[in-house]
Amino acid sequence: MHTSARTVLPLVVAGAALVMAGCAPEPSASDGADGTDGVGAGPSAVSCDKGSLPAKGRGKLTVGTDKPAYAPWFQDDDPANGKGFESAVAYAVAKSLGYGKDQVVWQTVPFNNSFSPGEKKFDFDINQVSVSAERKRAVDFSSGYYTVRQAVIALKSSPYAKAKDIAGLKKAKLGAQIGTTSLDTINDLIKPEQKPAVYQKNDYAKSALKNGQVDAIVVDLPTAFYITSSEVKDAAIVGQFPDVSGEAERFGLVLDKGSPLTSCVTEAVDGLRKDGTLAALEKRWLADAADAPVLK
Template sequence: MRLANRPIFLAACAAAALFAAVAGCAPQDESADGANAAGKGQQSCARGKLATVRTGRLTVGTDKPAYAPWFADDTPANGKGFESAVAYAVAGELGYGKGAVDWRTVPFNNAFAPGEKKFDFDINQISVSSARKKAVAFSSGYYDVRQAVVALKDSKAAHAKSVADLKRFRLGAQVGTTSLDVVNDTIRPTQRPAVFQKNDFAKSALKNGQVDAILTDLPTAFYITSAEIEDAKVVGQFPSTGGTKEQFGLVLDKESRITGCVSAAVEALRKDGTLAALEKKWLTDAVAVPVLK
């Protein structure tokens, strides 16, 4: 009788041990400040121990060239420029020091194209949109965006005062950007807009007279007119429309297990004033630029 009952006894013990192990390994509610904000069915946000592409390291993607004022000297890893500084600030919140951050070159359009990603997050002036959310995940916004128009100072486009004034000009913008969306959906010019693979090509077209004006985000517009095309000016900026602000967000794989952790880090940096301080340090004040309506 004792031998016959032994398998039942062992099975009961095994079940009890398994229950205890599972209970002991269950994620704990560490705090309410984002330390365990991994998101839907994801791991807890243990500092420096996230489910990253490379264990113990954080891989950050961006395009090349890496333009100012978002980066400096085309070197994302130097910590200079707004987005480089933001990337390292987010990494720090997640528990990764500068030495544990690896940078990977990712073309702008590839960052939010469907498919598995080889980065943990990408930072490259990519606006959060419902269309892009079908292919990738986004963090909370780290920068509130305004679009702007740049034209040569001696051109007729430089004197535009409204959206209606811009309709008759040949306009240009980078493919896949919100700037191009503003051209097509807000301005609706009478001439087909010029579409460029990179902003460098758009700037060359402006200097060569192939377009009358180009659209880009406001800080980039300031940099173009102050450091790259000195005979150009920022014609104006566009107001935020509707109830939702346009924001740049960090891009993650659609199935990323760390999206909630990254969002919590961004929100913490916004709450403690870090994002505002970095914006003040690296980006130009836009108060003096007229709003085009």
């Protein structure tokens, strides 16, 4: 049986169109002031109906965070008590997904492990993880649930406590937790003359500050307020840093790369933003985080 050229051509074109459609990139959300950050939406076929999500545990939602779980993000080192901004956000997201408080299981996940490559044992992780292009190569993120700035803390007796701008910190010995945007702020924005000290946890950075091993440390602004008010009372916030990249830094919930839950979790976060829940939780738990001079 012979096939005419007139018949073959449409078949070839149609086949090529199918191949091209299969290779075309999925459209992504645009970055905007609503906190979407251009995150991937995840597989669109997944139903977000309550109780039908393909979570890690049957009838349970597994949420990861580091230990210790610091205030003001958590209270009393107990993520499960619902106190602190991130604990409250996690339970609000869980509720939006159809899970009651007794159906949320907390899992200890070291900060750097949360966004490292590889399959995760949690459904989502919440631990002040900033959304970035580099991290999105290894994991998915929800839309942003909090817009944050970095801040620098010094002992009140230090000459660097009186710094009025970034140039005033150039000669300081600075410290920050490894793998954080706090460390990026030191290296990329402050660019100090001395190599910064790098710590596995903020607790170690705080100890170094108290012991005089560093002149100042960089942390996110709400953490800076908590440290100076409750943990290192002879320290003060020197100031906060402006957004210099043109894009606000946002914390997002971390999920497996290609997780079927990404679109549903993002939908939940977006809903909490739109109905005012995130703003109310921020006001309750992070009320002081707006008052600090901006260092330029």
